[in-house]
Amino acid sequence: MRSGTAIRSRPVRRRATAALAALALPVTAVVGLASATSAHAAESATASYTKAADWGSGFEGRWTVKNTGTTTLSSWTVEWDFPSGTSVTSAWDANVTNSGTHWTAKDKGWNATLAPGASITFGFNGTGSGSPSGCKLNGKPCDGSTQPTDAPPSAPGAPVASDITDTSVKLTWTPATDDKGVKNYDVLRDGIKVSTVTGTSYSDSGLKPGTDYSYTVQARDTSDQTGPASAARTVRTTGDSGPGPQPGSKVKLGYFTEWGVYDRNYHVKNLVTSGTAEKITHINYSFGNVQGGKCTIGDSYAAYDKAYTADQSVDGKADTWDQPLRGNFNQLKKLKAKYPHIKVLWSFGGWTWSGGFGDAVKNPTAFAQSCYELVNDPRWAGVFDGIDLDWEYPNACGLTCDTSGPAALKNMMQAMRAKFGKQLVTAAITADASDGGKIDSADYGGAAQYLDFYNVMTYDFFGAWDKTGPTAPHSPLTSYPGIPKEGFTTDAAIAKLKAKGVPASKLNLGIGFYGRGWTGVTQKEPGGTATGAAPGKYESGIEDYKILKTSCPVSGTVGGTAYAHCGTQWWSYDTPATIAGKMDYVKKQGLGGAFFWEFSGDTTNGELATAIDSGLK
Known part of the structure; x- marks a missing residue:
């Protein structure tokens, strides 16, 4: 919030800027x-x-x-x-x-x-x-092995699909040739090996209905050399996958930050070791950039080039110097192979990179085409199930001010749906429900018909950008006596969006896995004065939940969220207990589910993600 007039868009997302700068920190990449x-x-x-x-x-x-x-x-x-x-x-x-x-x-x-x-x-x-x-x-390959003297096998023929059902497909292919004989074949689904067979056919099962899969086959000779992959064959299973979770289930979505692999040392494997992967339904990979009217790569090294060692990798297998895809994208493919229920979306924009949307929506069709081509690039086929647009904010001000008009969001989403078809199309949106605020600035109701769901950013209502206070929780569920500004609550945002015609089932409630705080505070309860932002590990005025739970334990609750006063510092953040209350609100309001920013703020055993999962059952 600036000058108490407009809700502040998650400055936490400004960490994209800090994270890009963090590339200047020592980063080790074992290349070969x-x-x-x-x-x-x-x-x-x-x-x-x-x-x-x-x-x-x-x-x-x-x-x-x-x-x-x-x-x-x-x-x-x-x-x-x-x-x-x-x-x-x-x-x-x-x-x-x-x-x-x-x-x-x-x-x-x-x-x-x-x-x-x-x-x-x-x-x-x-x-x-x-x-x-x-x-x-010294002229030898970079894998630590010696080079076999015989030639590798040829590429097999492209797989032919038959007997396609909702959950299975049979694949056959013409054999490869080799000077000393072919031993077996590796079958790859979306770039991940799913089986090794001795013949020239394989039946794949356990698939999802109405879903596209890309298959290739590689031959292996008696020296254990693999030859080139066959041409790819895309197969769509029968049935309907639906827009996301199965009927009756709730969305449980978390943001994975591209830059978190650097100073935060948070990787896709952490979703497995924390037990979080089995408790979520969606991942938003953030962020791609918006430049020159197009969707563009954010950090290519982190996205698809960073080499992972065996102990860092989801499946315990190290990246090799010559494999076609590495980095976060390859780790996400491995995660999806292990947890096929998870859908992954590529999120574009955010606080730092929303300035390009204004130019992009001047030609929504061309913009949608560029995004579709990038999200579905063959180099990372199978990673993404759709796109998320995080425009902060259409026809309003965030880091920059947009003047595209109230119809721009609807026009953009209409173009995205036309291009992405059955793939997921979602958006992160403002929670400013004040009179004449950001929700009133764009046609969120009209755009909703083209989206699978909105992630309503129901956090960062208040924070130390108002350095003297008054102290207030950054993510209140409901209003309370003395709240600095009416309309800055989760309940007010949900009510206003529903009144504008957005179906409740398309609204997800946002949870911050972090707290916001002030220093120079003497008053325990909300409403105290301060002298500035409290110190934080990565940014002043903000700190991860996993740190705050012990460094500044909860003192009380207000407006459905928690606050803490320790020494001269005052913080507000959600806990498993307050999340339980918010998940109860989700169910009573008939909302689509919940999402959170972002995975690395949670404890190593994923206690906040567990609270969301438990609360939505």
């Missing part, structure tokens, strides 16, 4: 392990890459060569490829040269010899993304 040239089986070595620093316009990279064999290594040469626009500007402890985008680093002579177990690190400064690929050490 390479086998060294050897005359003996006992001579071997590895090469690993670390992006030691990133300052936006440039970065520092480091390679470490280690002798992992039992004989001395007398020299080393590391080769790799950089994407166009990335280059080395200076180097130390190695002679680095290039031919186009291919780079070569040779030992300096004095550091050429490596005894068994010894290692040498050389580094360089560069410009661009700093994400290498195609690593080789």
